[in-house]
Amino acid sequence: MSGFDITQYAQKNPAEVRALFRTGALDVPTAGMCRGYAQANLMILPRDWAQDFRAFTAKNPFACPVLEVIEGTPESRLMARGGNIATDLPAYFLYENGVRTARVTDISAYWTPDSVGFLIGCSFSFEEALMRAGIEMRHIATGRNVPMYKTNRMTVPVGAFSGPIVCSMRPMTPENAKRAQEITACFPNVHGAPLHMGDPAALGIDDIMQPDYGDAVELYPGEIPVFWPCGVTPQAAVEQARPPLAIAHAPGHMFLTDIRNDVLNDFLEQQKQD
Numbered sequence: 001m002s003g004f005d006i007t008q009y010a011q012k013n014p015a016e017v018r019a020l021f022r023t024g025a026l027d028v029p030t031a032g033m034c035r036g037y038a039q040a041n042l043m044i045l046p047r048d049w050a051q052d053f054r055a056f057t058a059k060n061p062f063a064c065p066v067l068e069v070i071e072g073t074p075e076s077r078l079m080a081r082g083g084n085i086a087t088d089l090p091a092y093f094l095y096e097n098g099v100r101t102a103r104v105t106d107i108s109a110y111w112t113p114d115s116v117g118f119l120i121g122c123s124f125s126f127e128e129a130l131m132r133a134g135i136e137m138r139h140i141a142t143g144r145n146v147p148m149y150k151t152n153r154m155t156v157p158v159g160a161f162s163g164p165i166v167c168s169m170r171p172m173t174p175e176n177a178k179r180a181q182e183i184t185a186c187f188p189n190v191h192g193a194p195l196h197m198g199d200p201a202a203l204g205i206d207d208i209m210q211p212d213y214g215d216a217v218e219l220y221p222g223e224i225p226v227f228w229p230c231g232v233t234p235q236a237a238v239e240q241a242r243p244p245l246a247i248a249h250a251p252g253h254m255f256l257t258d259i260r261n262d263v264l265n266d267f268l269e270q271q272k273q274d
Helices: 014-022 047-059 124-132 174-184 233-241 261-273
Strands: 037-046 066-071 092-096 099-104 115-121 148-154 164-172 224-229 246-249 255-260
Touching: 014 255, 037 047, 037 066, 037 124, 037 233, 037 261, 047 066, 047 115, 047 233, 092 233, 124 174, 124 261, 164 174, 164 233, 174 224, 233 246, 255 261
Parallel strands: none
Antiparallel strands: 037 115, 037 246, 037 255, 066 115, 092 099, 092 246, 148 164, 164 224
8 A cells, every 4th residue: 555645634533534434435544644643553352362461461561552441342431432443443454363364344243242452552643743843754755554564572471472572663864763762752652762773683674675564665865764662563462372363453554542642641641540
């Protein structure tokens, strides 16, 4: 997927765009949409797998920062009241026994009273702050999905869940990379500061132009790749754990929340106290 013009959706309200996803009218990556609002990755598991997965996220908070746990019905009660995680994402991946078997745009038929959904922080949320600082997001500028890579950095295992940390990458000058590190460190609930800056071989990435998920983007002369932990990490863990069924967002195709990025940290801290 490349060349999609996101600008017509940049200033829209999240509920408006979720409605488009719900009807199946729009199936594109969400980077740059509804600027100012947090976005979220998704993982849905059977209840008897959810306890270990929640412990796995707690042990791996930068790759898997949980924003909300959804049970009973697929409706969000915290991040987007009335938003439905079974219909309101542009696309989903189905995993059966750890193997990806389908890409669909509605998973209502797969949600059961036994399902537990996890909304997990997404680095698309801090991109607005980086762009305000004058740092280009190459994937948005070129209408592409962000490139994502399985790395040689491993998660802390819990139960059957283990595997590599997946990282998203954004090219930047070294000067902008330092500024981006300072800016994103203030967003711990959406992956925080970079995991690595520079040589991709240090993360076990042989070819930066061959991402495991998303689209390749060009690095210009004088730029370095900057890697952040990514909310696709749970999908790599599901491949190892092999639950009978797991449902995730298609990488880059996120749940748009109603919570603004500039209040997200305080909002989540308040929820812990309530």
